[in-house]
Amino acid sequence: MPSPQSSTLTRNILIGMLSGLVLGGVLNTLGPIEWLQTYFLGGVIEVGSRIFMASLKVLVVPLVFVSIACGTPSLDDIKKLGRIGSKTMILYTATTALAIALAIIVALLVSPGVGLNIKLSQATFAAGQTPPLIDVISNIFPSNPFDAMVKAEMLQIIVFAALFGVALTMTGAAGKRISSVFNDLNEVILQMVLILINFAPIGVFCLLTKTFATQGFSAILPLAKYFFVVLGVLFLHSIVVYGSMLKFLSGLSPITFIRQYKSVPIFAFSTASSNATLPVNLEVVEHKLGVPNTIASFTIPLGATINMDGTAIMQGVATVFVAQVYGVDLGMADYLMVILTATLASIGTAGVPGVGLVMLAMVFKQVNLPIEGIGLIIGVDRLLDMVRTAVNVTGDAVVSCIVAKSEGQLDLAKFNNLKA
Ligand code: ASP
DSSP states (O other), X not given: OOOTTOHHHHHHHHHHHHHHHHHHHHHHHHOOOHXXXXXXXXXXXXXXXXXXXHHHHHHHHHHXXXXXXXXXXXXXXXXXXXXXXXXXXXXXXXXHHHHHHHHHHHHHHHOTTTTOOOOGGGOOOOOOOOOOHHHHHHTTSOSOHHHHHHTTOHHHHHXXXXXXXXXXXXTHHHHHHHHHHHHHXXXXXXXXXXXXHTTHXXXXXXXXXXXXXXXXXXXXXGGHHHHHHHHHHHHHIIIIXXXXXXXXXXXXXXHHHHHHHTHHHHHHHHHOOHHHHHHHHHHHHHHTSOOOHHHHHHHHHHHHHHOOHHHHHHHHHXXXXXXXXXXXXXXXXXXXXXXXXHHHHTTTOOOOTTHHHHHHHHXXXXXXXXXXXXXHHGGGHHHHHHHHHHHHHHHHHHHHHHHHHHTTOOOHHHHTTOOO
């Protein structure tokens, strides 16, 4: 069975992605053809997409729990856990704030919403309930671990697993016995991830055929400026910010990083979900980028939940865009508020498709922008969601490498692909 490291597999995933994109686009252009809709798109492709998404998601909770329970006892002291945690949190928060600031600056320079002829009466968006900050913080601590797992509450699972891992270290011989069972279990679950990755070319093909057959590109035209500003900043952030961080904070080659990591953004692009990409991200970050399990088991699940630079970029551009369309003048203080709210909003919001818009409603409320303005950009959001999710997961991997390198724990031979 080829490993995800194998270039044949990566090539096949890429072929699956491109074929899905093209076929979906063609089907969208042809319009609804009944038998195709019923048997192909609504049948084979729909079933393939659902099975692939379910198979990715089913691994998330066991993987996060077991991997953290294994990783914590290997951190020889608790201080180290605190140090790794603080570095990670600082980098996650700083990159998100930087991403949204960059987005606001570029959007102000390009002015995507000025002179746009959009019928405002057509904009509709119903904001859901957004939880108050005290709930967001207190909800990190689980009252029932099984409930947390059933609902895939990532932060609660992380807290419980870390506590369990710390207790294992303190329990002497019994702790060692259980630890060794968990280490074995970890190997088995990673093997399940590898099995699944081998089906990725088909899964990615189904997901993308379905998305592009229903989405099409026509919605982009009236919003072209907004769409391309978001894409441009996503690109800029990935290349310039992540590239410089790797180079200047850790002395790592951004090119090698891309070469080793490239299959993960394809998963993120196809699923539009950081959560569903988590098993693959963890696998690649540990086995291809050389971040040890002790660090990756924390940083990657934590990042899937709280680090969303791509989402923050969309929010920055969307704020400027909607303010310009509605002719609202936002001042410096408003933009600082946008940066603060968007950064805080990303904490405790799970990485699932479309959640960025829910968070955007929180941001708009803070600066008194009309919530229904979100309705203006909803038509192109799925396409942007796919790209920003790829940026979200890449940010988690970059920070993981930097933290591991700063702790002297990055396996450079793996990173540089010097050993099998
Ligand atoms: N889909 C994104 C993610 O899972 C979140 C969003 O921007 O909607 O990371």
